[in-house]
Amino acid sequence: MKLGVFVSDFALTTDTLERFKADKLGIILVQNGVYHATTKENGKASSLLDKTPNLYALSEDIQIRGMKDADVDKRVKVVNYGDVVDLIFNEYDKIAWL
Amino acid sequence: MGNLTIGCYPGLVGSMTYDFALKLADAAATKGHKVSIWFSGNATGSVKANQKHLKDYSTGEKYLKALLEKGVEICTCEACTVARGVKKDEGIPGIQWNAMHWYLAKIYSADRVLLIGGE
Numbered sequence: 001m002k003l004g005v006f007v008s009d010f011a012l013t014t015d016t017l018e019r020f021k022a023d024k025l026g027i028i029l030v031q032n033g034v035y036h037a038t039t040k041e042n043g044k045a046s047s048l049l050d051k052t053p054n055l056y057a058l059s060e061d062i063q064i065r066g067m068k069d070a071d072v073d074k075r076v077k078v079v080n081y082g083d084v085v086d087l088i089f090n091e092y093d094k095i096a097w098l
Numbered sequence: 099m100g101n102l103t104i105g106c107y108p109g110l111v112g113s114m115t116y117d118f119a120l121k122l123a124d125a126a127a128t129k130g131h132k133v134s135i136w137f138s139g140n141a142t143g144s145v146k147a148n149q150k151h152l153k154d155y156s157t158g159e160k161y162l163k164a165l166l167e168k169g170v171e172i173c174t175c176e177a178c179t180v181a182r183g184v185k186k187d188e189g190i191p192g193i194q195w196n197a198m199h200w201y202l203a204k205i206y207s208a209d210r211v212l213l214i215g216g217e
Contacts, residue, residue: 081125089100
């Protein structure tokens with residue numbers, strides 16, 4: 001199963017993510033979840049970004065927090081709402097919200 | 099085109115979750131997808147008509163009306179809504195009032211379901 005997971009908070013939800021069994025896992029960072037893509041602690045990026053190569057962050061939620069798309073970790077693709085809709089319908093069979 | 103059902107559970111008016119649900123619905127409807135939204139919990143307070151739109155304050159009515167015009171189906175949990183003191187004749191025209199079976203039927207027929215809860 002291809003599973004897309006929305007992460008909406010800047011908290012490590014790795015325990016929950018690791019319980020998901022997916023052939024393909026995508027993480028879509030929205031709301032305060034976008035801080036995973038922009039914030040480094042002691043020079044290290046969020047460990048959430050190591051969970052999958054399929055990482056996305058919502059541009060509007062980045063910019064509304066005073067950050068730029070350029071501040072985003074290079075592994076994360078910046079997307080808009082239309083892109084999110086395409087991810088939902090074209091890339092993942094199931095979607096979940098954390 | 100696909101069929102997306104969004105369950106918007108806690109979403110207080112003005113909350114990030116509520117706004118996200120409406121913006122996602124708008125984007126999906128703009129792309130031609132069929133979209134249904136189910137309001138439960140505090141999200142049901144947003145179906146009351148004649149909301150005052152204050153500057154820089156997020157309210158639902160204007161956005162909800164625009165979604166209805168785009169063909170998005172919106173339904174509020176009747177029990178949650180009346181429990182918050184909103185009567186049916188005070189609601190935004192076009193928004194449906196029903197019980198959980200409406201949401202279950204939409205889930206059953208949807209290609210994708212996104213349940214947004216817990217804020």
